[in-house]
Amino acid sequence: MQLDFSKKQLTIKLVYYGAALSGKTTNLQSLHEAASGDSKGRLMTLDTKDDRTLFFDLLPLTFNDKSGLAVRVKVFTVPGQVIHTSTRRLVVQGADGVAFIADSRLSETDNNTESFLDLQRNLQGQGIELEKMPLVIQFNKRDLPNIRSQAEIAEMAKMGREPVYLAIATKGVGVVPCFVGLLYRTWEQLEATHGLSEKFGFDGPEFVADVAAKLGDPRPLRDILADSVGGGVHGR
């Protein structure tokens, strides 16, 4: 997080992590499409010719809060392929929140686990405990056959502390609630450590609801957050 008092500007960094081809870039593309004109920046992709992420994707979003605080959200993806581990380490540096994108297919279970451990290692390398990082998990590709069942995910999600979302990123399903959930979690953490509401009169829940509306989800925040399973998000 970067806070520029003179410009009243807050910059938050969110990172989409996950195994290769789990749909991180697709999530960003979907968010980019959902964002309305004045808040969305150009989606920058640094990829190879076969569309595999080489370094990262970056989607800058800017939201102006009623308090006068300009909140810039930089959403990054990491390259998923195993060999890019040092790039992932660089990208995840200084993240304020992480969305872990898992491939729902049963065949990808091991890759998901391996990537999650990689995330944990890379955070640990920077002295950050995964437990202290605002985190949401998204089970993507719900429209494919041979996937982990919703009942099973819901059951397993109860054992974790993080909210779990179901999504079909290619169709934009579940992408915004997942992002909103992550933004909310991240706000909770920043509020706890930096006291934004006191310093700027910044109303987090209202801001997050406003962001959701700008991303095309006008429901009350409570309802959006309820899209997750497990990992009780506050505010319900």
Place this chain on the structure above:
Amino acid sequence: MGDSRMKTLEELTMLEQFSLEDLLDRRALPEMLSSFQELTGVPARIYSLNSGLLAGPKSAPPLDALLEGFPDGRRRLRDTIHEVLSVGVTVDDPAWVECAFGAGYLVSQLDHDGRALGRIVLGPVRMKEATQGFSGQVIRLPEDKSLELSLEEVPEKTLPECKDLLRFFQRTLDVLAYSGFKAHLASSMHLATVRENFRELTDKNTKLQSAYDRLRELDRLKSNFLATVSHELRTPLTSIIGYSEMLLEGISGELNEEQREFLGTIHQKGEQLLELIKSLLDLSKLESGTMSLRKGNVDCGALARDVATTLAPTARKKNVSLAASVNGELPLYNGDAERLRQILLNLTENAIKFTPADGSVEIEVRLVEQDVRPGTISSGAVLGSPKRRVIEIRVADSGIGIPEDQRERVFDAFYQVDNSATREVGGSGLGLSIVKRLVDAHDGQVYIESNEPRGTVFVVSLPCK
């Protein structure tokens, strides 16, 4: 990358870090401006935020050239440039700055990602409809200058046309700046990744090196230990062998048959133990590099026959036939006779040991011209002859054989292909590793070939200088 400190990704992805000059290719811009001018007739200039001219038309537009030609004109041009650079503008609200004779410049801000990076200046251009009202400042032209000619070459546009051109120009530059930003980011990221990989590898190398150093130290300690222990073991053993010998010779009185047999066993086992300890000592000397060769001229053929004679009783006892043959003329070989003998003894003993009854062991010595084996040569080998003469000593047996994948490893100390076989035939597992080290000391090679249909051939090749 003059910066010694690596920028973080946050710093890199913040556009505040970059000026227009960083994002646009200064040398490629004039090309774009001139093609814009060819297309629209309107000259354009790009200024960066710190007012530096980044790019402009290749040659001065005719009006500028005309004004440059006399003092009043020059003054007016200078004032105009000053105003162009200082007039308040935004992206959506360009300013018109009049220069002279109804011609002027349209000035706009150049933004990227909501941040001002510089200005775009279009012109000189003449407005078709003087909607903005000219300032009316009159400039007197010297008599020798022709105004009409110069003004004809100044393009004439309506204000909406001009604004469209400006918008097009802004968007084009925005895309260019974005591409520049992206390229900059990609290369910085590349560098950062390389650095990160390098750091990681250096870390690992350091760890590996220290582990390697520790292992080497342990190996040295082990060799020292072996040397010391062998020495210490030898001393009491010599007494055991010596005294049992004296007893056997009857120095302390007559022995009965049983006593003689027991003493014989003590003596024989003592000798065996001594041999084993000697091997250990040899190995540790070889490993610590304290053994030196006493070189002289050696007749390898005679050596082979001698070894065959020495081991004939052993072979006979096992009912294994043993023969030595020399194939053709052999030159004398410059080596340590005692060590060469040891090599041959070890190999032959080994062969007899692993050959079942009614089998055969053959020692053959011959001179061969050998192709230089790839991978075994040093740099500059091209200068030498592709063939070299070697004395080849082949010890062939009809024994149990050695699987191909184990042939390298049998030369490791204490290694035996099949532990059960060892129990059957005995042996310390040191013989071959000593052979390997002794052959190495002679700059030779030892390797294993199969002996069809059954058994093994140990080949020692000693290069003739």
